[in-house]
Amino acid sequence: MKWLVFLFFFAMLVGCTSGAKHDLDDVVAEVMGEEVTAEEVYQYRYHRDRTFEQSVILFATYKLRFKIAEEHGFNMTEQEVEEEIENGRESGVFDYFLEENYASFEEGAEILNIGVEEYTLERYKRSIVEGEGSSYLIEEVYCEEVTEEPCPDTTEEFNEKMMDYLQELNEEYIEYQINE
Numbered sequence: 375m376k377w378l379v380f381l382f383f384f385a386m387l388v389g390c391t392s393g394a395k396h397d398l399d400d401v402v403a404e405v406m407g408e409e410v411t412a413e414e415v416y417q418y419r420y421h422r423d424r425t426f427e428q429s430v431i432l433f434a435t436y437k438l439r440f441k442i443a444e445e446h447g448f449n450m451t452e453q454e455v456e457e458e459i460e461n462g463r464e465s466g467v468f469d470y471f472l473e474e475n476y477a478s479f480e481e482g483a484e485i486l487n488i489g490v491e492e493y494t495l496e497r498y499k500r501s502i503v504e505g506e507g508s509s510y511l512i513e514e515v516y517c518e519e520v521t522e523e524p525c526p527d528t529t530e531e532f533n534e535k536m537m538d539y540l541q542e543l544n545e546e547y548i549e550y551q552i553n554e
Contacts, residue, residue, distance in 0.1 A: 398411065398485075399411055399412070399413065402551055403548060404549045404551070405548050406441055408437075408441075414433060416485050416486055417496065417497075418500050421475065422478045426552070427552050430552050434544075435544055436507075438544060438547050440507040446511075446519075447514070448514070450502075450507070455502055458502045458506075459498065462498065471501070472494055475497075479493050516536055521535065
C-alpha cells in the first residue's frame with residue numbers, strides 16, 4: 375500500500391513550463407500564511423510539459439498537505455528518508471524517476487543553476503517525504519478525525535469525500551498570486 379500511495383503521488387509530482395518566466399524570488403502563493411516563491415516551484419515541481427500555474431497549484435497543494443500532516447504529528451527523520459532512497463534505488467523506482475523526467479530535470483537544474491544530480495536527488499527526497507506526509511494525512515488525519523467510515527477505503531464514494539475534504543483545505547488555506 376505504501377509504494378502504491380508513493381507512486382500515485384509521484385505521478386502527480388511533476389509540473390512547469392520550459393524556461394524560467396518568473397523571477398525566482400517572486401511570491402506566487404501563500405500556504406497557511408507562508409509565502410511560496412517561484413524558486414521553490416521550479417525546485418520541486420518543474421516539468422516542461424506543464425504550465426507554471428499548474429506547477430504552483432501542485433506545489434501549494436502538497437505543501438499544505440505536508441504542513442497539516444506535520445501539525446498532526448507526522449515526522450520523517452533523515453535516516454528514514456535515506457532508507458527510502460536506498461529502497462528506491464534497489465527496486466528501480468529511483469532510476470525510473472530519473473529516466474522519466476531527465477529532460478525536465480536538466481532544464482530545472484539549469485534554471486536554478488545547480489547540477490542535475492543534486493536537483494534529481496532533492497526532487498526524489500521531496501517526493502518521498504510528501505508522499506509519506508500525504509499518506510499520513512489521509513490515513514491518520516482524515517480517517518481518524520474526519521470520517522467514521524472504514525478507512526482507508528477504495529470505494530468511489532470514499533474517494534469523492536476525501537477529495538472534497540482536500541479541496542476544502544486548499545480553498546481555506548491557499549492563496550494564489552500567479553501572474554502568467
